[in-house]
Amino acid sequence: MSPQSRKGRRWILISLTLGAFLLLTATLFYLQIIRYDYYRGKSTQNQMRPETIQPFRGQIRDRRGRLIADNAASYSVWAVPAIARRDTNVIRQLSGLLERDLERLQRKFNQLPGYSWKSFRLLRNLDFAAYARLEEHLDYLPGITVRPDLRRNYLDTTLAHVVGYLGEVREQDLTDKPDLQLGDLVGVRGVEKVYDRQLRGEPGTRFVQVNALGRIVGAEPGYSEIPSRRGKDLFLGIDLELQHLAHELLGDRSGTVLLMDSRNGEMLVGVSRPDFNPNVFGSRLSQETWQSLNDEQRRPLFSRIQQAVHPPGSTYKMVIVATAMQAGISHYYRTECIGAYVLGDRVARCWLEEGHGWQNMRQSLAGSCDVYYYRLGLQLDVNSMAAGARSFHFGELTGVDLPGEQAGLVPDSGWYNERFGKRGWTRGVLLNLAIGQGEVLVTPIQLLQYIAILANGGWSVVPHFGVRLLDREQHLSQSLEFPRWETVLPPVILEVLQAGMEDVVATDGGTASWLRRSAYTVAGKTGTAENPQGEPHSWFVAYAPAQDPQVALTVLVEHGGHGSEVAAPIAFRLLDRYFELYAETGE
Amino acid sequence: MSRSGTSSGLNLWLLLAVAALYGLGLLGIWSASAGQEHFYFYRQLLWGAPALVALLVGYLIPARIFLGLAWITYGLTLLLLLLVLLFGDGTAGASRWFDFGNIRFQPSELGKLALVFILARLLADQQQNVNSLRTLLISFTLTALPLALIMLEPDLGTALTYIFLLLPLLIAGGISGLMLFVIISPLLAVLFSFSKVLLVIYLLALLLFSFKQRLSALLLGGIVLVNGLVGMLVPHLWNLLHDYQKVRLLTFINPKLDPLGAGYQIIQSKTAIGSGGLFGKGFGGGTQVQLDFLPTTHTDFIFSVIGEEFGFVGALVVLALFALVTLLLIHYGFRHRNRFSSLTLIGIAAIMFFHVLVNIGMTIGLFPVTGLPLPFLSYGGSFLLSNFFMVGVALNFIRHRREYT
Numbered sequence: 001m002s003p004q005s006r007k008g009r010r011w012i013l014i015s016l017t018l019g020a021f022l023l024l025t026a027t028l029f030y031l032q033i034i035r036y037d038y039y040r041g042k043s044t045q046n047q048m049r050p051e052t053i054q055p056f057r058g059q060i061r062d063r064r065g066r067l068i069a070d071n072a073a074s075y076s077v078w079a080v081p082a083i084a085r086r087d088t089n090v091i092r093q094l095s096g097l098l099e100r101d102l103e104r105l106q107r108k109f110n111q112l113p114g115y116s117w118k119s120f121r122l123l124r125n126l127d128f129a130a131y132a133r134l135e136e137h138l139d140y141l142p143g144i145t146v147r148p149d150l151r152r153n154y155l156d157t158t159l160a161h162v163v164g165y166l167g168e169v170r171e172q173d174l175t176d177k178p179d180l181q182l183g184d185l186v187g188v189r190g191v192e193k194v195y196d197r198q199l200r201g202e203p204g205t206r207f208v209q210v211n212a213l214g215r216i217v218g219a220e221p222g223y224s225e226i227p228s229r230r231g232k233d234l235f236l237g238i239d240l241e242l243q244h245l246a247h248e249l250l251g252d253r254s255g256t257v258l259l260m261d262s263r264n265g266e267m268l269v270g271v272s273r274p275d276f277n278p279n280v281f282g283s284r285l286s287q288e289t290w291q292s293l294n295d296e297q298r299r300p301l302f303s304r305i306q307q308a309v310h311p312p313g314s315t316y317k318m319v320i321v322a323t324a325m326q327a328g329i330s331h332y333y334r335t336e337c338i339g340a341y342v343l344g345d346r347v348a349r350c351w352l353e354e355g356h357g358w359q360n361m362r363q364s365l366a367g368s369c370d371v372y373y374y375r376l377g378l379q380l381d382v383n384s385m386a387a388g389a390r391s392f393h394f395g396e397l398t399g400v401d402l403p404g405e406q407a408g409l410v411p412d413s414g415w416y417n418e419r420f421g422k423r424g425w426t427r428g429v430l431l432n433l434a435i436g437q438g439e440v441l442v443t444p445i446q447l448l449q450y451i452a453i454l455a456n457g458g459w460s461v462v463p464h465f466g467v468r469l470l471d472r473e474q475h476l477s478q479s480l481e482f483p484r485w486e487t488v489l490p491p492v493i494l495e496v497l498q499a500g501m502e503d504v505v506a507t508d509g510g511t512a513s514w515l516r517r518s519a520y521t522v523a524g525k526t527g528t529a530e531n532p533q534g535e536p537h538s539w540f541v542a543y544a545p546a547q548d549p550q551v552a553l554t555v556l557v558e559h560g561g562h563g564s565e566v567a568a569p570i571a572f573r574l575l576d577r578y579f580e581l582y583a584e585t586g587e
Numbered sequence: 588m589s590r591s592g593t594s595s596g597l598n599l600w601l602l603l604a605v606a607a608l609y610g611l612g613l614l615g616i617w618s619a620s621a622g623q624e625h626f627y628f629y630r631q632l633l634w635g636a637p638a639l640v641a642l643l644v645g646y647l648i649p650a651r652i653f654l655g656l657a658w659i660t661y662g663l664t665l666l667l668l669l670l671v672l673l674f675g676d677g678t679a680g681a682s683r684w685f686d687f688g689n690i691r692f693q694p695s696e697l698g699k700l701a702l703v704f705i706l707a708r709l710l711a712d713q714q715q716n717v718n719s720l721r722t723l724l725i726s727f728t729l730t731a732l733p734l735a736l737i738m739l740e741p742d743l744g745t746a747l748t749y750i751f752l753l754l755p756l757l758i759a760g761g762i763s764g765l766m767l768f769v770i771i772s773p774l775l776a777v778l779f780s781f782s783k784v785l786l787v788i789y790l791l792a793l794l795l796f797s798f799k800q801r802l803s804a805l806l807l808g809g810i811v812l813v814n815g816l817v818g819m820l821v822p823h824l825w826n827l828l829h830d831y832q833k834v835r836l837l838t839f840i841n842p843k844l845d846p847l848g849a850g851y852q853i854i855q856s857k858t859a860i861g862s863g864g865l866f867g868k869g870f871g872g873g874t875q876v877q878l879d880f881l882p883t884t885h886t887d888f889i890f891s892v893i894g895e896e897f898g899f900v901g902a903l904v905v906l907a908l909f910a911l912v913t914l915l916l917i918h919y920g921f922r923h924r925n926r927f928s929s930l931t932l933i934g935i936a937a938i939m940f941f942h943v944l945v946n947i948g949m950t951i952g953l954f955p956v957t958g959l960p961l962p963f964l965s966y967g968g969s970f971l972l973s974n975f976f977m978v979g980v981a982l983n984f985i986r987h988r989r990e991y992t
């Protein structure tokens with residue numbers, strides 16, 4: 001080989017080498033200098049994650065500040081889908097370690113956006129033992145973390161239907177609640193739902209460094225934390241002491257006991273039974289619990305307070321009296337009860353077989369004489385009765401701060417025509433309607449509002465459980481405002497209604513006279529709502545003290561029998577306690 | 588052996604460059620194994636001692652011994668490669684190592700040098716005409732035998748190194764431009780293999796060209812046959828690749844195909860290096876490395892650690908050192924009076940260069956993930972050992988560059 005050729009070959013190899021090194025240098029220059037900003041951002045994004053700081057949900061307290069709902073420490077399992085889905089065994093192992101149903105867990109995991117590098121809460125309410133077990137095995141569970149969390153804790157279990165409970169937000173609800181993400185809890189029933197926005201607070205954000213397994217390794221330097229804002233505390237009008245008594249008095253019977261400050265609508269007692277322990281929704285539901293919650297007969301998840309609709313029975317008689325007097329019938333109108341009334345081929349009976357004898361309007365209320373009302377009813381018509389009922393807000397929502405309220409039914413001629421056809425019904429329906437039977441349907445909370453109108457001399461209030469919100473961070477207390485308005489009720493009608501209701505207890509012929517107390521006066525009305533499913537429902541509605549009303553109440557015992565025998569005694573024992581507690585102050 | 592007057596001193600430039608690269612590698616491994624209490628750092632540091640011994644051994648054995656033993660070492664390499672296939676540790680579906688407790692020995696590592704020796708001996712032989720078909724066929728066969736065994740392991744990266752070795756050796760050995768073209772021509776056939784029409788046109792052009800160059804009938808026929816075969820077989824070769832190899836090649840072309848798998852490494856490595864900027868995030872401050880976004884940082888992706896923590900400046904220092912090493916070897920390779928030593932130096936330069944190009948190219952997304960480590964920097968005892976041995980041999984040969992024998 002000539003020296004020339006040797007030199008040329010040397011240069012070929014040297015220039016090839018230099019060319020390659022230049023290529024590497026140029027690429028490095030491109031990556032590190034020209035595209036620096038892009039890759040810098042990418043690496044920051046890689047390791048930096050905004051993590052949501054869960055706000056402390058506001059507490060729920062009774063009118064005296066006693067705790068009803070609070071938060072307790074627990075642990076949650078979080079998953080970073082993009083990492084966790086790389087290993088198909090992760091969910092299987094997780095389900096094994098925590099003894100959870102694999103299929104359900106897998107389904108839940110699959111709902112998460114699989115590409116996402118964000119953390120999503122997969123499971124909540126782990127106890128410490130489960131937390132410790134998981135923590136030990138985290139090395140085999142890429143993308144899974146366990147973090148401290150808060151669990152809702154209900155200290156009172158007699159208020160399940162009023163307070164409600166929390167559940168995970170539904171995917172379809174996320175669009176109009178941008179501050180929520182999949183896996184977050186929201187109120188699904190009761191005041192937890194109605195006041196959810198205020199109780200929930202606002203989530204904060206902190207910027208953390210995570211490693212490739214999605215584990216948080218520390219705070220991201222240079223980014224300050226946006227703190228979460230604690231939710232507002234909700235004070236209820238409930239008096240826990242009275243609530244517990246009422247709960248106990250109703251016992252295992254199904255029904256409701258409602259006690260309200262008639263002057264402003266604050267609910268002191270809201271019992272609905274059968275009920276449930278709201279804490280069961282916080283943890284895994286056993287098959288047994290699930291079945292008992294869904295019992296078709298008892299329906300423990302069904303809140304009777306604002307959802308049960310029944311005929312009002314004789315508690316409706318004040319409506320009929322008011323309607324009759326509006327129609328021009330004098331309260332001096334007298335008629336004789338012989339225990340039954342005959343209309344054509346139909347015999348309508350009075351509840352008192354031997355009959356009430358001669359009665360005027362006031363007396364008819366006290367003794368709850370059915371025959372008197374048959375006669376009154378036949379002088380009226382369906383539409384004027386419906387108008388009378390609507391003037392007491394029957395057939396419409398009371399506006400109580402509980403979700404799912406029912407409006408009941410106030411039938412008028414239009415309704416009957418539609419239901420039975422133009423000629424399909426007769427004036428005979430008036431006999432039923434006059435004593436609160438038949439097609440008319442009311443909720444317990446509607447009856448309560450109606451009694452409060454009578455107690456207040458025409459003023460309507462909206463029954464409500466929430467009374468006050470307290471922002472503990474800003475030390476601001478905010479009273480919840482509910483409307484009050486006057487129902488036009490001529491004084492002469494009001495006087496008759498009030499006097500009649502007083503006589504129910506105060507006179508010996510009154511249906512609840514056997515319960516008369518010396519300590520305080522009560523104006524009330526018993527009711528017995530017939531129903532085809534069995535024993536009649538037992539109603540008692542009242543306000544007290546009769547002269548200067550402070551409270552209104554409704555007691556319903558489903559299939560309880562006569563109002564005077566079942567519902568009324570519960571009411572009086574509750575009032576006994578109320579006046580012991582509130583006698584002096586009136587508050 | 589060495590006589591005063593013809594022998595030169597120890598080449599300090601090469602030694603210092605290699606020492607600096609080893610030192611930078613240690614820094615990178617320290618940083619990359621922070622999560623393992625620097626376990627790999629200490630091990631790599633400890634490996635420095637046997638590596639130094641290997642360097643000394645390579646430095647002290649006279650060139651004629653390497654020359655004389657070239658056939659034996661080559662035969663031994665083939666035997667070991669065969670044995671590792673049969674008895675090697677089959678971890679991760681590849682059987683590349685002999686496992687001796689703590690130490691893993693990879694025969695293909697030493698095989699590179701053995702191949703350099705045997706090819707250097709062949710091409711240095713004055714009786715052989717480098718441009719003869721016979722010599723070329725022998726050198727192809729010598730390369731192909733270990734290559735085939737390594738492909739079976741399978742270890743694509745190392746196998747490519749073996750192929751790459753041959754070319755610079757032939758160039759330095761004096762191959763003619765025409766023969767070089769003949770050798771490279773199958774590569775063109777690969778390029779054209781994806782269209783049958785283009786392939787036919789190419790083959791016809793090749794035939795015409797060879798005819799005009801008055802190549803012997805045997806060579807002419809051979810070229811066209813080989814090119815035709817390559818062109819037709821390449822499309823089927825794809826199906827012979829292992830799944831993981833296919834994935835690697837596909838994700839190299841488009842890393843976003845599998846952002847969480849093979850492409851993930853490339854994306855994260857580029858992100859690490861790119862985010863290093865001019866001066867880097869500082870020693871131990873590489874978030875990509877420290878937060879485990881980059882896998883195998885202490886071995887295959889050690890350059891990404893340097894790039895992220897020491898920036899463009901640090902990366903350039905590494906590149907410059909490697910360029911210095913390669914150019915020194917080429918420079919002295921061409922100045923050596925002994926053809927065997929001369930070609931050996933070129934061969935060693937080729938091994939180093941190829942590793943550097945493929946490894947660094949991989950970390951910056953120029954090449955697919957092949958699993959070739961970076962000489963002197965990547966963690967790995969036997970790899971360090973064989974590299975230091977090669978440096979020892981190089982220092983040895985450079986020192987005796989004025990000797991003819």
